[in-house]
Amino acid sequence: MEVKCLVIYCKFAFLFPHGVIVKLQAMFLSPDNSKIVELVNALVEKKIGIVAHFYMDPEVQGILTAAKRQWPHIHISDSLVMADSAVQMAEAGCEYIAVLGVDFMSENVRAILDQAGFNKVGVYRMSSEQIGCSLADAASSSAYTHFLKTASRSPPSLHVIYINTSLETKAHTHELVPTITCTSSNVVATILQAFAQIPDLNVWYGPDSYMGANIADLFQRMAIMSDEEIAEIHPDHNRKTISSLLPRLHYYQNGNCIVHDMFGHEVVEKIKAEYCDAFLTAHFEVPGEMFSLSMEAKTRGMGVVGSTQNILDFIKNHLKQALDRNVDNHLQFVLGTESGMITSIVAAVRELFDAYESRQEGSNIEVEIVFPVSSDAVSKTSVNGSHRFGSSVADELDKLTIVPGVNSGEGCSIHGGCASCPYMKMNSLAALLNVCQQLPDEDNRLSVYKANRFNAKTALGKLVAEVGCEPILHMRHFQATKKLPDKLVRQVMHGNRGEPS
Template sequence: MGCSAQAWVHASIDAANGTVRFAAASDSDITSGLAAVLVAALSGLTPAEVLDADASWLRALGLGGAAGAVAASRVNGFANMLEAMKRRARMLTAEVPRFPSLLISKDSLEPQGAFAEAQAQYLRPDVATVDRLAATLREKQIGVVAHFYMDPQVQGVLSAAAEQWPHIHISDSLVMADAAVKMAEAGCRAVGVLGVDFMSENVRAILDEAGHTDVQVYRMSSSPIGCSLAEAAESAAYDRFLSEAAATPNSLHVVYINTSLLTKATADALVPTITCTSSNVVQTILQAFAQVPELTVWYGPDTYMGRNLAQLFTMLASADDADIKALHPAHDRATIRALLPRLRYFDAGTCIVHHIFGGETCELVRARYGDAYLTAHFEVPGEMFTLAMEAKARGMGCVGSTSNILDFIAGKLEGALAAPYGDRLQFVLGTEAGMITSIVRKVQAMLAAAGRDDVEVEVVFPVAPQSISTPRQAVAPGAAPLSLPGGLSIVPGPAGGEGCSLEGGCAACPYMRMNTLDALLGVCGRVGAPGGEAALAAFKPRAYAERVGGKTVAAAGCVPILHMRHFSQKKVLGDVLVDDIRGRHASA
């Protein structure tokens, strides 16, 4: 509901005239009254008319605001109940496909669909495998840093092994290198990096800069482990983007953290640069314009995030000044409108995983899960961003980083645990499916601490509806497999709607999936073994030999990161960066 009250909605079709009849109830008198208003307004309409109902008429009732009759949370609940009624009307008239999901309770996991089964399979890993890995890491003094987007099989084993060996760290890319330095300081002789290549390159460079040149760093494949987003920032098109920024006075390049140190170093040599994450990018840009009003911001390389930022600021330009100042006290409608023409973003860089959260996938999210909690990474296409922002306005959505999404789920669960009755919370996971491991561990820990068996969390995995797949075969023992004319056997795919396609079937990064459990065990097995160093030569990350502006790549590439850390701590851009913005073009 968006408030602490529970509400129940039922819908049925009147066979005589094809209209919808609603019934609703709540454990709160106020919410029951609001539900009665909706029941009276929508009952007797056709399903199409119900679906066309616009939430704007709710505001015309004057229930919320400073002079409103009810609290803002009740008004949010009113809008959420409308979404629930629309979903039920839609379900009465059409068979809407169901995405795979994972139901999490205190002591169990219940997957629905083949994709969810694959995610759940490894969340309780084989004990012997965990013991073997932990023993090998301890014996050979190997640390492991891994990204949140690892396959659940790998994350499950690593999370369990971390209880036996402390030098295992799973996080986003920002702190992976910092964790590796701490491992080296604690005596680790090698660090395995489970991520894409720019992450292992960052670890190597930062370890070298910290004086740990003797600590070996290993990737999990002898082949390149790419990243479409990081590669976009190393393209000729991005060079042209930065050259235009360098030619523009008072420019600031805001670069996404998921890029290489070399990208950050070479960019800062051309134009003043600050790193951002998906959780701090909005505040970074607003603060930059507050301190340098004549600024031009150049954001890259993620095009979807750039478009979403432009959409967000366009929405803010029409918002109430009070709402804008709640986001940033130095801004109002006038300042937001003034900055819009000077917010530029790169238009040719995307994450291949977040690309699936658009078009038909979003249509299905709206159709079947419009009344669920919607979460979206800032990198998703505009359609999913819009859905999540609409849900956020009703207290039912989150747009941000993986950490923001995890905190949002935990916060909603905390609210449910504070209530005396049972509940099932449903979240649509609008980001890489690999973070389900962190979600499961967090949710089950909270449920166990509260001793609650009557509260559950369902995580829904959107997948591409045009995926090429077949229903799983149920072939009796000894029966012949299905075959095509000519005798070619059919290999059954995953459950309908959950397979692979040219658009990407599910939110799973194919590059991250190169970091397999077998690869990790194989690399660890070769460390310190006779001939192992030669066998692992192809598993070492690229070492930066270049110097940028007279500095090593690590030193130069860390400058934009240090600017970001100053902002995170002080909430303002540092004087060094502001002076660089205003003076760089003048001194060129």
């Protein structure tokens, strides 16, 4: 097995793209100006905001990044921030929101806008077909319902559900077991706070089995830490409390992200053999071997495990430190998440290099992103030279190096090989332009593109949209106060059916 690499060498470099995904990365570096103009004109004229996920197609991200310089109501982030950004766009006067993601993301945006009083703002998805998600599907299965029925018979119980699930699932599970949503960046803090706040609590996490196993692994590691080390992670815990919560933490064992599932044994062995000195980054959804490897690196200050935003921030912070030191340096990062993240990393690295350009005096700082893939896509990387800050190289060479090649000549594709989500790639530039151009939808031609607004009712006769939003609002309260809301605590202690208002 070999690895596919995106290499960013200092500020000035030539471009050698090979393969499907890599060619789209090249498009990001010099997006089609006519497409930018076409998109911006439609956005400005019709007051359209755009929220997109980090895992978006590189070509689309490139256009959006360039368009944002002319129209500020464009935001690329992880799934949690997408809905918040949509609300801010509505507050700023946007009349429509285009969502580039999977369907549960557009559902969440629709519901949160309604909760914020912007029910007249239109929300549109980017495909006439269903844009699915393996995790969302796992949480809507009968097996997951059985998992929660078991939880309901073990009071007091709290269901911690990953944000990457449908609104309908959140509603139905909340009526079975009191539920709070979480993200990969706040799941550990949420669970630790829940155990600290509610005596004898049982926590049921799902649907991502790898993340559940990784959380359990992390808590087992904490159980042998000193009380002082544990207190730095959560002030209300110590070795005794961590040990006591271990048997009361349960996680669903039959759900995973089809993309992060690729970061298994084969990838880990290659990283150990050839990239043992690199910084390691891993999403919380990766298999246990990759998680353990990155956690070990983290203890040495050489790794990060968390969300897509955590990974991006980690890379940016280490590059900023190198730029502050202003000495020759080669930074090598292994990227343990979906390939779409490369585009945001390229943008962030270029922005930092541009910001520091006038302050550099001859230092040669190199950034290399190693992107591991399965053996279906193999590549070698070679770089012909690099340039220092202060170089007289013309501005037209101001490009980043992307130089993976593969034995087959095709490279990484959405049909297999590299860690690329086929669902996310259903959000095409053509679909975005089509939706924007047809708004306002006076003839209802875009009905299949509208985000779902759930008017259906739950088993207890409440609106799905209303009940489904409650676990999200519980999480927002936790993020703001670092405590579970009193209402959720009452729900856990008394059960949703008899919870006092």
